[in-house]
Amino acid sequence: MQKTLTRIHDFKLPTAILGACLLGDQNEMVAACMDGIYRVELATKAHRRVAEHESYVSSAVYLPESRVFVTGGYDGKLKWFSAQDNALIREQKVHSFWSWDLAASADGRWLASVTGQYLAGDYKYAPAKETEPSVKILDASDGRVVYSLPHTPSVQSVVFSHDSQWVAAGNLMGQVRVWEVASGVEVGGFETKDFTSWGIIKSHCYLGGIFAMEFTPGNQELIVCGMGDMRDPMAGNGKQLWQRWNWKESKLVSQTLDKQSGEGLMEALCMHPAHESFVMGGRLRGGDWNGALFDLASGERIGTIKSGYRITEFLFNERGELIVVGGQGQPGKNDQGKFSDFGRVEVYEIKS
Amino acid sequence: MVRREDCGSPEHQAHRRLFLQGSMAAGVASVASFNGLFSIPTLAQETKKRGKKCILLWLCGAPSQFETWDPKPGTITGGPFGSIATSLPGIRISSLMPRCATIMDKLGVIRSMSTEPSEHFQGIDVLTRGEAPRPPFTRPILGSVVAERLGQLDSPVPQFVLLDPCPEGNEFKSFKAGNWAGWLGAEYGPVRSGGEYAIADILRPESIDGVDHEDREALRSFLSRKYQNDQRSQAAAGYNAAFDRVRGLMSCAPLFDLDTLPVADRERYGPGAFAQHALQARHLIENGSTFVMVANGMPWDNHVFQHEMHQMLVPEMDNVLFQLVTDLEQRGMLEDTLVIAMGEFGRTPWLNEARGRDHYSKAWSMAMAGGGIRGGVVVGGTDPMGFEVTDNAIDNRRLFATIFKALGIDAKEQYDLPDLPTFHRVEGNVQPIEELLIG
Numbered sequence: 001m002q003k004t005l006t007r008i009h010d011f012k013l014p015t016a017i018l019g020a021c022l023l024g025d026q027n028e029m030v031a032a033c034m035d036g037i038y039r040v041e042l043a044t045k046a047h048r049r050v051a052e053h054e055s056y057v058s059s060a061v062y063l064p065e066s067r068v069f070v071t072g073g074y075d076g077k078l079k080w081f082s083a084q085d086n087a088l089i090r091e092q093k094v095h096s097f098w099s100w101d102l103a104a105s106a107d108g109r110w111l112a113s114v115t116g117q118y119l120a121g122d123y124k125y126a127p128a129k130e131t132e133p134s135v136k137i138l139d140a141s142d143g144r145v146v147y148s149l150p151h152t153p154s155v156q157s158v159v160f161s162h163d164s165q166w167v168a169a170g171n172l173m174g175q176v177r178v179w180e181v182a183s184g185v186e187v188g189g190f191e192t193k194d195f196t197s198w199g200i201i202k203s204h205c206y207l208g209g210i211f212a213m214e215f216t217p218g219n220q221e222l223i224v225c226g227m228g229d230m231r232d233p234m235a236g237n238g239k240q241l242w243q244r245w246n247w248k249e250s251k252l253v254s255q256t257l258d259k260q261s262g263e264g265l266m267e268a269l270c271m272h273p274a275h276e277s278f279v280m281g282g283r284l285r286g287g288d289w290n291g292a293l294f295d296l297a298s299g300e301r302i303g304t305i306k307s308g309y310r311i312t313e314f315l316f317n318e319r320g321e322l323i324v325v326g327g328q329g330q331p332g333k334n335d336q337g338k339f340s341d342f343g344r345v346e347v348y349e350i351k352s
Numbered sequence: 353m354v355r356r357e358d359c360g361s362p363e364h365q366a367h368r369r370l371f372l373q374g375s376m377a378a379g380v381a382s383v384a385s386f387n388g389l390f391s392i393p394t395l396a397q398e399t400k401k402r403g404k405k406c407i408l409l410w411l412c413g414a415p416s417q418f419e420t421w422d423p424k425p426g427t428i429t430g431g432p433f434g435s436i437a438t439s440l441p442g443i444r445i446s447s448l449m450p451r452c453a454t455i456m457d458k459l460g461v462i463r464s465m466s467t468e469p470s471e472h473f474q475g476i477d478v479l480t481r482g483e484a485p486r487p488p489f490t491r492p493i494l495g496s497v498v499a500e501r502l503g504q505l506d507s508p509v510p511q512f513v514l515l516d517p518c519p520e521g522n523e524f525k526s527f528k529a530g531n532w533a534g535w536l537g538a539e540y541g542p543v544r545s546g547g548e549y550a551i552a553d554i555l556r557p558e559s560i561d562g563v564d565h566e567d568r569e570a571l572r573s574f575l576s577r578k579y580q581n582d583q584r585s586q587a588a589a590g591y592n593a594a595f596d597r598v599r600g601l602m603s604c605a606p607l608f609d610l611d612t613l614p615v616a617d618r619e620r621y622g623p624g625a626f627a628q629h630a631l632q633a634r635h636l637i638e639n640g641s642t643f644v645m646v647a648n649g650m651p652w653d654n655h656v657f658q659h660e661m662h663q664m665l666v667p668e669m670d671n672v673l674f675q676l677v678t679d680l681e682q683r684g685m686l687e688d689t690l691v692i693a694m695g696e697f698g699r700t701p702w703l704n705e706a707r708g709r710d711h712y713s714k715a716w717s718m719a720m721a722g723g724g725i726r727g728g729v730v731v732g733g734t735d736p737m738g739f740e741v742t743d744n745a746i747d748n749r750r751l752f753a754t755i756f757k758a759l760g761i762d763a764k765e766q767y768d769l770p771d772l773p774t775f776h777r778v779e780g781n782v783q784p785i786e787e788l789l790i791g
Binding site: 098122154200285328331 | 521656661
């Protein structure tokens, strides 16, 4: 059944939102931005910068039981804050390179952060081997690193299963590894070459990869997203692509249906709380949407958003009535020699 | 003043084709292996001593000044990477360049490049030739000028070599020899090699023995030179020049074989194509080439995934430049070898919504070392956000005047071509950047 996505709020933040989480009351968001961490009241649009990292803030997760939010940054650090007063509780250097992505397990016990710098590994620029463990599993309560796990850089996305039993990490080369959280043992994974471009023209190197992932209900499959192959990697015109994989059998189950995608990098993915649909979004390079709701069973596109800016984050509220969108508009210099605000927040209501 | 009236002949069309994309004719005689050629110490020494040379690390696509020589950490334009201190007190460069940070006292950096074109084709023209086109004649590219002025046309080693393995990587794909050398003539165009441009048929076929090979070449040479003389044919002269170059190429085939380079050197430079060819460039310069241009398609044009690509490209360039400068210095060659690292412009202070930086020619950076360039000098500067040059704007003409002066080439040299206004090697009455020049 088709859904209508109606925008009910929209406003700007000073800089791009790279990640976000909703706090307990669902009315407030923590936004991980290029210039710091913002608390954002969705209804009133009030926002204030409450903290920062030494570089871009890439992600934010909320731990409801402890009422703590944790942020990851391109400084390789994780920071724990009280949701009550934004007080810094803990700060920990986890990676020597970026924290590309940070995830929290549903039970609130674990955090996972992924890293990895893409460096030339051979004549044709396959990635060099990691120089530090690419995946870190941490005890969310005290920041203790429980497991340091290997992968091939750059590892750009990480997600826990809905039952907190598995953690999956995906990289530049479309390789997804899945580990058992309790033991740190690798238990499965797959490799898809459909998200990675090697420049036949212009640039003989790799780019792209997997930018967001979600486990399906039951946790037997993973949905991953990014951008399809490009002949010219600098064009940014690959297919808006998701794929659904059985990670235990390394088997492709389904993917973006024919004639339901345009062009552009997809970097946001979120499962609806009812587990009947998921939303994917990113950039519109070609086509007529850059955010879309998909029926989980059929893969059919059942609703679209054309935001006019890059979507970097999707969040559903607990009841699944609203989609909160974070993103980045096109910055430009104004007459005073400063950028106009280019972070974007929008809220959409989902109607049948 | 030099006046030349030797270009523009339609006959150039004929011998130009011989040089396209390294597709040298096969089946001509080879008189000696490269190693044999230089087994006479005095000849080897003499070859290596000849004049100034130049390696151009052509960063095609245009690197970001923010992630290289002009970081703006802590600002919204600065990107996610920090800055680091260098061997020059008070001077910081991108944290992606730790190796060059240790040799800043050997580098001359311009942070105030400000040029007109902001599209690749025009930018490449201006930054490789020094000037925008003035049709119908083509201004020679820097490598052709250096080869003509400083090179040895009778050398068996190619004087102008382009190492670029990416067949469809940039505008050079469609270049004919005349596009490179312009009015200087096709013989000053480059030999192209690298990757898919490995020079084909460079070895004598086993089915033809050495004596037979020599006999064939002697006959070909006699007949074609007779025709050249009898008919006063420029085309035949071009063909003969081409055959001479092919003979030279065959004699120095090992110079184009990456596998002959020491493993330790190859590892030190790094595994990527650009790094390997930078090492090969050093090797070619050491062994008689005058100008080597190292490119790798157009990888720096990061309209998409700026930081995701620059995190790989900049460290490679950082290491390559460090290794080249260090190697040349250790070999006593830095004083006479100019190393240039630049693209055709810079990149925007702002990120677009594809995670990329777009073209920006108003304020960008480049670096040079050796060959008459004074190290430890940083020219010019930009405002705190990197939007504008605030000090000592340098355009393509001043840059080329500086490069030519460093190499000992007269920047004011004139060319009179039939029915056209006088050309100058560098147009306009511009002065080189004296603070960058030794002596």
